[in-house]
Amino acid sequence: MTGEREPGAQADANRRARVLMKGNEAIAEAAIQAGCDAYFGYPITPQAELLEWMARRMLELGRVFIQAESELGAINMALGAAATGARVMVSSSSPGISLMAEAMSYMAGSGTPMVLVNIMRAGPGLGGIGPSQSDYFQATKGHGHGDYRVPVLAPASIGEAMELMATSFELAERYRTPVMLVADGILGQAMEPVDLRFRTPERQTFDWALTGAAGRPGRVIKSIDLDPEVLERRNLDLQHKYREIARRETRWEGWQLHDADLVIVAYGTAARVARTAIERAREKGIRVGLFRPITLWPFPSHELARLSRHVGGILTVELSAGQMVEDVRLAVEGRCPVAFHGRMGGLVPTPDEVMGALKALKGRVDRIASPERHAHMAPVSRWHEPPERTEAEPWIHERVRRGGRR
Amino acid sequence: MTLHTPGPESPAPGASAARLIYARPEVLRDRSTHYCPGCGHGVVHRLLAEVLTELDLPAHTIAVAPVGCAVFAYDYLDIDFVEAPHGRAPAVATGIRRVRPEAFVLTYQGDGDLAAIGTAEIVHAAARGERITAIFVNNGIYGMTGGQMAPTTLLGQKTTSSPFGRDAALMGYPIRITEMLAQLPGVTYAARGTIADVGSIGKLKAMIKRACQVQMEGGGFAIVEALSNCPVGWGMTPQQSIEHLKGPVVEAYPLGVIVDRGAVAQPTHDLGCPSPAHPEA
Ligand SMILES: Cc1ncc(C[n+]2csc(CCOP(=O)(O)OP(=O)(O)O)c2C)c(N)n1
Ligand code: SF4
Numbered sequence: 131m132t133g134e135r136e137p138g139a140q141a142d143a144n145r146r147a148r149v150l151m152k153g154n155e156a157i158a159e160a161a162i163q164a165g166c167d168a169y170f171g172y173p174i175t176p177q178a179e180l181l182e183w184m185a186r187r188m189l190e191l192g193r194v195f196i197q198a199e200s201e202l203g204a205i206n207m208a209l210g211a212a213a214t215g216a217r218v219m220v221s222s223s224s225p226g227i228s229l230m231a232e233a234m235s236y237m238a239g240s241g242t243p244m245v246l247v248n249i250m251r252a253g254p255g256l257g258g259i260g261p262s263q264s265d266y267f268q269a270t271k272g273h274g275h276g277d278y279r280v281p282v283l284a285p286a287s288i289g290e291a292m293e294l295m296a297t298s299f300e301l302a303e304r305y306r307t308p309v310m311l312v313a314d315g316i317l318g319q320a321m322e323p324v325d326l327r328f329r330t331p332e333r334q335t336f337d338w339a340l341t342g343a344a345g346r347p348g349r350v351i352k353s354i355d356l357d358p359e360v361l362e363r364r365n366l367d368l369q370h371k372y373r374e375i376a377r378r379e380t381r382w383e384g385w386q387l388h389d390a391d392l393v394i395v396a397y398g399t400a401a402r403v404a405r406t407a408i409e410r411a412r413e414k415g416i417r418v419g420l421f422r423p424i425t426l427w428p429f430p431s432h433e434l435a436r437l438s439r440h441v442g443g444i445l446t447v448e449l450s451a452g453q454m455v456e457d458v459r460l461a462v463e464g465r466c467p468v469a470f471h472g473r474m475g476g477l478v479p480t481p482d483e484v485m486g487a488l489k490a491l492k493g494r495v496d497r498i499a500s501p502e503r504h505a506h507m508a509p510v511s512r513w514h515e516p517p518e519r520t521e522a523e524p525w526i527h528e529r530v531r532r533g534g535r536r
Numbered sequence: 537m538t539l540h541t542p543g544p545e546s547p548a549p550g551a552s553a554a555r556l557i558y559a560r561p562e563v564l565r566d567r568s569t570h571y572c573p574g575c576g577h578g579v580v581h582r583l584l585a586e587v588l589t590e591l592d593l594p595a596h597t598i599a600v601a602p603v604g605c606a607v608f609a610y611d612y613l614d615i616d617f618v619e620a621p622h623g624r625a626p627a628v629a630t631g632i633r634r635v636r637p638e639a640f641v642l643t644y645q646g647d648g649d650l651a652a653i654g655t656a657e658i659v660h661a662a663a664r665g666e667r668i669t670a671i672f673v674n675n676g677i678y679g680m681t682g683g684q685m686a687p688t689t690l691l692g693q694k695t696t697s698s699p700f701g702r703d704a705a706l707m708g709y710p711i712r713i714t715e716m717l718a719q720l721p722g723v724t725y726a727a728r729g730t731i732a733d734v735g736s737i738g739k740l741k742a743m744i745k746r747a748c749q750v751q752m753e754g755g756g757f758a759i760v761e762a763l764s765n766c767p768v769g770w771g772m773t774p775q776q777s778i779e780h781l782k783g784p785v786v787e788a789y790p791l792g793v794i795v796d797r798g799a800v801a802q803p804t805h806d807l808g809c810p811s812p813a814h815p816e817a
């Protein structure tokens with residue numbers, strides 16, 4: 131978990147080159163450096179450069195690259211390769227991810243690790259090729275059928291995307307699950323100076339991988355179980371795994387939260403717009419902080435719930451009609467007003483728009499705020515107690531000690 | 537049929553003239569199957585088990601199971617198996633093939649799986665000349681889901697979703713997909729056999745063996761179509777279904793080797809680009 135970021139990493143230990151790189155290419159190279167053995171893809175804007183980078187580099191390195199006949203083909207090739215224990219990746223953009231949904235469900239059900247990158251574009255349907263976050267539902271609650279989840283990582287910069295590529299492979303292998311990395315088209319297409327610093331997760335030996343049944347009985351990787359009792363047990367195991375992931379792997383970043391009266395919840399490119407808006411708001415004396423989920427699933431609900439006890443209101447900013455805001459509201463449980471601002475169709479909210487939404491929220495909060503606001507808000511019982519996270523959240527404890535705001 | 541399955545059943549040296557000529561290959565698990573009485577899937581499993589054993593392949597094999605009645609093939613064949621979504625076995629096998637060059641890669645698919653929902657995957661695996669061996673069990677029907685029409689269902693044939701018989705005007709014509717695939721230069725071997733009688737079963741086994749050897753020798757894509765029966769889906773007794781198989785089915789789907797391009801795929805200069813597309817490359 132990433133609380134407030136520590137500034138300044140040790141400089142000389144890893145001397146790094148700083149270069150200008152396009153997001154799609156940086157993500158591709160990070161996957162290669164993370165030890166990706168095989169990549170399968172199908173061209174689609176705005177992720178095509180990722181596929182093209184792989185086409186050249188993977189073959190140069192003697193690794194596997196296939197331009198498949200469709201996204202169905204690509205992800206099922208990934209399924210086969212991953213079943214043998216290889217480190218595999220696919221990438222696409224929104225319409226292609228819809229086609230991959232079926233195999234995602236099979237892989238989740240059969241415990242097959244894989245990393246899938248979605249450079250999101252605007253929908254629905256063929257939509258457009260502009261940046262979007264309208265696949266939040268698809269990523270966190272949707273794609274295939276059945277009771278399953280996949281960890282979803284959402285970087286806000288190209289550098290972070292590179293780091294999260296390695297994390298994605300780690301999570302996929304640790305939990306035997308597909309992992310999604312989602313970025314909007316801006317992150318895929320923009321160029322940014324990045325540190326050429328890569329991480330290669332350690333190789334594991336898998337006792338489930340298909341390697342040929344030499345000296346042992348045949349192994350089977352499957353999701354089918356026609357016996358309802360057995361299938362329910364498999365499902366319970368899956369749910370247990372998901373609780374483990376939620377407990378251990380929830381990631382988020384806080385910024386300017388220590389004295390914030392209002393909080394913006396945003397991820398990816400929307401979080402960067404939010405930062406600019408927050409800087410401007412603070413110049414005008416409005417104390418705003420940023421809560422940026424890095425894992426969209428597991429969503430940092432407990433942390434946001436705690437935060438919501440100590441702030442006046444929350445604004446969610448997305449490149450969508452309002453998808454993550456549903457999770458924000460579920461976490462906040464009515465403790466404070468939750469407003470939303472979003473743009474669709476490939477448009478990105480401007481800092482000015484966000485400022486406007488912040489001012490509207492502030493007006494609303496000021497009207498309803500009273501010193502006793504929290505006195506009659508008894509904690510609502512929940513099915514799952516928040517885990518203890520004493521060391522990582524100094525700002526929360528500080529606020530609790532001060533006895534809430536105002 | 538000769539088999540070398542050394543095992544407890546083998547006669548002790550110096551024992552009487554008794555000679556073992558028929559035994560269960562070890563890779564075929566000793567259990568009854570879920571297939572309906574008289575179903576051809578079991579015969580194809582058996583042939584596959586014999587061929588894998590004879591070629592010493594079980595320990596090197598990674599197989600892909602279909603969605604269809606053979607979805608539980610891994611319950612009967614003691615080899616490594618991965619389940620593919622309906623129709624996607626050739627793509628799954630491609631992934632295995634590319635990351636495991638040393639493995640023997642096998643797919644097993646029905647006709648709905650291969651010739652309807654999975655058409656793109658089979659065509660492109662064949663077009664890429666993937667070094668995999670595909671076993672294609674064509675029973676002209678969707679067995680698993682209750683006997684609906686398949687792309688291979690014969691004209692006039694009644695199924696639960698063509699209750700008045702398959703009408704070409706409404707439902708199109710049966711697909712001879714193995715012939716279609718045989719057009720592709722990536723296909724080293726394509727053949728069609730049947731489980732209809734003992735003689736045919738022997739020939740089918742030889743085809744399966746050849747399709748496996750092609751892969752072992754470094755050839756391209758190899759496919760064997762096994763015309764099979766589905767007494768339940770066809771609404772026939774097992775005996776009637778065999779007669780039907782030998783009659784109209786074999787007539788519609790001619791038996792024999794469709795193409796055998798030798799172990800190594802022939803270079804196809806006639807499909808090349810005369811000048812390099814990228815001068816810098
Ligand atoms: C995406 C999807 N669509 C439909 C099904 C349902 N289904 C299961 S098996 C099958 C047809 C199988 O027919 P075939 O491949 O001919 O195999 P057979 O049972 O005849 O051996 C269908 C349609 C499914 N499992 N998945
Ligand atoms: S439904 Fe048909 S194909 Fe399936 S097991 Fe029964 S006879 Fe065989």
Ligand SMILES: [Mg+2]
Nearest residue numbers: 646647677679
């Ligand atoms: Mg069938």
